[in-house]
Every structure is written in structure tokens, then in C-alpha cells.
Amino acid sequence: xxxxxxxLALTPRRRRGWLVAxxxxxxxxxxxxxxxxxxxxxxxEPPLSQPPALFCRSIIGQQxxxxxxxxxxNAALIxxxxxxxxxxxxxxxxxxxxxxxESGIRNLDYGDLDSLGLFQQRPAAGWGTPEQIMDPxxxxxKFYDAMVRVxxxxxxxxxxxxxxxxxxxxPDYYDKHVARAxxxxxxxxxxxxxxxxxxxxxxxPADPAALTHELGRTYGGALRLIESxxxxxxxxxxxxxxxxxxxxxxxxxxxxxxWAMATGVSRVQVGPMSWTAQPESLADWVDLADGxxxxxxxxxx
Numbered sequence: 001x002x003x004x005x006x007x008l009a010l011t012p013r014r015r016r017g018w019l020v021a022x023x024x025x026x027x028x029x030x031x032x033x034x035x036x037x038x039x040x041x042x043x044x045e046p047p048l049s050q051p052p053a054l055f056c057r058s059i060i061g062q063q064x065x066x067x068x069x070x071x072x073x074n075a076a077l078i079x080x081x082x083x084x085x086x087x088x089x090x091x092x093x094x095x096x097x098x099x100x101x102e103s104g105i106r107n108l109d110y111g112d113l114d115s116l117g118l119f120q121q122r123p124a125a126g127w128g129t130p131e132q133i134m135d136p137x138x139x140x141x142k143f144y145d146a147m148v149r150v151x152x153x154x155x156x157x158x159x160x161x162x163x164x165x166x167x168x169x170x171p172d173y174y175d176k177h178v179a180r181a182x183x184x185x186x187x188x189x190x191x192x193x194x195x196x197x198x199x200x201x202x203x204x205p206a207d208p209a210a211l212t213h214e215l216g217r218t219y220g221g222a223l224r225l226i227e228s229x230x231x232x233x234x235x236x237x238x239x240x241x242x243x244x245x246x247x248x249x250x251x252x253x254x255x256x257x258x259w260a261m262a263t264g265v266s267r268v269q270v271g272p273m274s275w276t277a278q279p280e281s282l283a284d285w286v287d288l289a290d291g292x293x294x295x296x297x298x299x300x301x
Contacts, residue, residue: 082095240297
């Protein structure tokens with residue numbers, strides 16, 4: 001074995017070259033970090049001129065829960081069917097928890113195997129035909145039919161009841177939706193008054209017949225149309241309903257708000273409390289103090 005080779009010493013020239021290389025590497029890294037941060041910022045912060053995304057929101061104390069217009073329309077329907085059936089707000093919490101996990105509260109025409117709809121019910125498992133399941137009124141009623149057969153459903157853990165109905169391969173996944181579902185259920189079932197508001201921008205033309213039809217299908221005997229005034233050159237169309245309870249009136253009012261984009265609703269009044277649709281900010285409920293009965297719902301289109 002020959003003599004050991006001495007370690008390579010850095011000459012002044014080599015030292016300068018090494019320092020330059022390290023400096024360039026640091027500069028490149030800093031530039032890369034800046035570019036990534038700039039791009040992330042541009043993706044997460046919309047321009048100030050961009051209007052806010054459309055949504056509906058429940059506001060109860062310091063807690064809020066938000067849905068897209070599509071989700072809101074379906075969630076309001078789920079609450080309305082429970083009202084028609086005389087089910088407590090807890091039933092709505094269970095149904096919304098389930099719909100969040102199964103479909104994101106969207107009426108999907110696809111799913112695992114032959115699963116369909118809000119609750120991803122399978123025709124092969126006896127939930128109904130594809131056409132029936134894709135009708136949200138039908139599928140929601142079928143869910144509640146199964147739910148009320150679960151022993152102690154009104155007192156048991158919400159996630160456990162959802163699992164008992166759905167028999168999911170992921171039984172623990174329902175739990176993450178419970179808090180938001182309960183907040184939404186309280187507003188949409190009318191348990192908490194004046195707790196629901198929606199942004200309404202570029203709504204469809206006023207369609208009182210469509211709204212009346214959907215409210216009738218959803219609420220059944222819990223809501224009765226007592227007056228219908230068509231639009232004329234001086235005033236918009238108005239619908240007046242009588243509900244079986246203040247809670248049913250507030251629930252139907254939230255339904256009308258949630259369907260405002262599709263049916264052209266511009267104003268909702270429940271008892272003496274009035275809400276007027278706004279395109280850029282959530283409108284507050286205003287007390288008109290006009291002596292209207294708490295079970296009276298008036299909708300302007």
C-alpha cells in the first residue's frame with residue numbers, strides 16, 4: 001500500500017469558486033420559494049373585483065355553516081320532508097349527516113356500483129328504481145322510512161344511526177359531518193328562527209307555479225296556499241301560505257330562500273320578519289312589527 005494521499009486543500013481560487021456556487025444555489029432557492037408563494041397567493045386570493053361565490057348560510061350565535069345553492073336546495077328539501085312527516089329536527093341532522101358523506105348533498109346520477117341520488121341508494125338493494133331514487137322527495141322519504149325503523153334512533157349517536165341505515169364500508173366517516181349537519185338542521189327545520197340567508201345573483205325569471213309545486217310536494221299538509229296574486233304592471237307576484245306551526249313556516253321560508261335562484265324569489269316574510277334577496281352580501285332578517293301571525297309565510301317573486 002502506498003503512502004496516504006493528503007487531503008485536498010482549498011486554494012484561494014477554489015475557495016472563491018466554492019463560495020460563488022453556494023451563493024448561486026441560495027439565490028436560486030430563494031427565487032423558487034418566491035415564485036411558489038406568489039403562485040399560491042394568486043390561486044387562493046381572488047381579485048378584489050371578483051364577486052363572492054354564491055352560497056347559503058346558517059348563522060346561529062357565533063357558529064356558521066355554508067352550502068352551495070345546489071346543496072342548499074337539496075338540504076331544504078330534506079328538512080321539508082321531515083316537517084311534512086312530523087319528524088323532529090334530529091331526523092334532519094341524521095339525514096344531512098348521511099347526505100354529506102354519501103353525495104355531498106348532491107343528487108348524483110352515478111356512484112359506486114349502481115348507487116344513485118342524495119343518499120346513494122342502490123336499486124339492486126331494493127331502494128327503488130333508478131327513476132324513483134333520482135327523485136329527491138322519493139329518496140328522502142325512503143331514507144326516513146329506514147331511519148325510523150332503527151331502534152332508539154331519536155336518542156342514539158347520529159353517526160351510528162346513519163350507519164345502521166346505510167350499512168357503509170366506512171362507518172366512522174359519518175361523524176365528521178355531524179356538527180355542521182346539526183347547525184344546518186336547526187336553521188332549515190325552523191327550530192332556530194331567522195337563521196338562514198342566501199346570496200341571490202341573476203336569478204331565473206319569477207316562476208310562482210314552480211315554487212308552489214315544489215313547496216306542495218315537500219311540505220304536504222304542513223303548508224297550505226291561501227292566496228296567490230299574479231304579477232302585473234304595478235307589482236310582482238305574491239304567494240301567501242298558512243303553516244301548521246311557526247317552525248314549519250320558518251322551514252318553508254328557508255326553502256323559498258334556497259330555491260330563489262331557480263324560481264326568482266325576491267322577498268320572504270315569515271310572521272313579521274322579512275328578508276330581501278341581495279346579490280353581493282347576506283341580507284339580514286328585519287322585524288316589520290306588522291302584526292303578522294307567526295304561522296304566515298309570504299313569498300314575493
